[in-house]
Amino acid sequence: MLKLDYCLKDLNTFGLDIRTKYYFSFSNEQELEQFVNERSDLYSNGFFILGGGSNVLFTKDFAGLIFHPKIKFIEIINESDHYVDFEVGAGLVWDDFVEYCVNKGLYGIENLSYIPGFVGAVPVQNIGAYGVEAKDFILSVRGYDIFKNEFIDIPCSDCRFSYRNSVFKTNEFRSFIILSVKFRLCKLPKRRVEYFRENPNATTLSYWSTSSLDFVPSIFKSITKLNLDKARKLTADYGIISLETIRKNIIRTRKRRLPDYRVLGNVGSFYKSPIVNKNKLDQIKKSNRDVIYFPMQNDEFKISVGWLIEYCGFKGVRVNNVGVDVKRPNMILNYGNGVGMDIDELAQKIEDSIFRKFGIRIEREVVVI
The missing domain is CATH 3.30.465.10 (Uridine Diphospho-n-acetylenolpyruvylglucosamine Reductase; domain 3)
Known part of the structure; x- marks a missing residue:
């Protein structure tokens, strides 16, 4: 279905009051093919493929065509x-x-x-x-x-x-x-529980299986300084945790950690955590022993982008009607009536500050339009 001058406020989780010149939604492959063959003139000024809007930042009205798939099966x-x-x-x-x-x-x-x-x-x-x-x-x-x-x-x-x-x-x-x-x-579970965080100063260790089973942190709530053998014994004693229990506890955890975008507009994690080599990590650790990092493959390490943002002083910072979440610094929030340009400018300040202090260019997860 083709619509003109269409409001996208309900189609982006930042809740930004943005409009597009053309909007086309389709519920099957044939509708899309027919539209492309007949109305290719409508996206001569550009187009964007919009899904749930949970990973996009519109900084202004869109002058082209929005494709919106509604194929559900x-x-x-x-x-x-x-x-x-x-x-x-x-x-x-x-x-x-x-x-x-x-x-x-x-x-x-x-x-x-x-x-x-x-x-x-x-x-x-x-x-x-x-x-x-x-x-x-x-x-x-x-x-x-x-x-x-x-x-x-x-x-x-x-x-x-x-x-x-x-x-x-x-x-x-x-x-x-x-x-x-x-x-x-x-159809069959794979039981493996692995230690995830490598941070010598951490007070709480996080465990889960790489095959997505046995989500321990939510089940055994405040496990402090738990070693791997202990984690394995606990999951063995309790048997295989049901899928329903895993899902319920993950949802509970995400709801506790993440603000509801329908109340405070956001896209979840705004940035990717940067991946660095061992030399770069050692350089950072010399002056910042509390740096949070995670081991990757090939002698590389993922540094918590939330830690970088907090270290640079942006945790809880607010500019006009947008700001950085006080609990999770990797989230930028729309407190109501915010504009995309303010979010983009705040993000740029964060990126510049991290580069000046650490020599690391962080990358946005969100797509900026």
């Missing part, structure tokens, strides 16, 4: 004794699919509960939480290239997934509209 396409393969429409709310899988007793994505947005955004961002990334469960991505006028299926191996990144963020795929995603979920 869950279809089983293959099944064995060990797994189930699904194809899921890009316009389905991601957490609805997670809930569906949990209710069906399928393992894999339960740690990704309550992450806002649509299924179509999942491979773009390679969403992740609590030791789990979406890439480990994606089989392929189907979409339509509006420049080539063709449907394309991209296998997982060609998606070039990495930390909060994928091929779908590159210019090569700027005209590619994701229509559906295929996932593989497991």
Whole structure:
């Protein structure tokens, strides 16, 4: 459905009062193909593919065309004794699919509960939480290239997934509209609990399984200075924690930590945590022994971007009607009637300050329009 001069306030989780010149929503592949073939003139001034609006910052009204997928379905396409393969429409709310899988007793994505947005955004961002990334469960991505006028299926191996990144963020795929995603979920659990935080000064250690089971921090609430053997024994004593319990506790944790975007506009994590080599980490640790970091592969380390922001003095800072969350510095909030330009300018100040003090360029997760 095509609409003119359309308000996007309810379609971005910052709650910014932004309008677009043209807005087109579609509920199946045929509607999109027909529109592209007949009305390509409408996006000569640019276009943007908008999903749930949970990872976008509009700094002004949009002069082009907004594509908004509303394809919503869950279809089983293959099944064995060990797994189930699904194809899921890009316009389905991601957490609805997670809930569906949990209710069906399928393992894999339960740690990704309550992450806002649509299924179509999942491979773009390679969403992740609590030791789990979406890439480990994606089989392929189907979409339509509006420049080539063709449907394309991209296998997982060609998606070039990495930390909060994928091929779908590159210019090569700027005209590619994701229509559906295929996932593989497991019928059988894998029990592994691993230590996540490597911080010698931490007072609380965080544990979860890399296969997304046994979400310990919410179950055993205030576990202080717990070693790995103790964590394994606790989960063994209690048996395999149910999917429902994992999901319930993750949702409880996220609700406790993250403000509701319907009350305070936000996009969740505004920045990626930067990844540095050991030399850079050692350099920072010489003068900042309390730095929070996490071990990665290939002798690299992820530094908490929240710690960097707080160290630079931006925690709780407010400018006009926008500001940095006082509890989670990696969140920028719209306190009401905020404007995108104020958010963008505040973010730039944060980035410049971190670069001056640490020589690190932090990267935004949010897409700025």
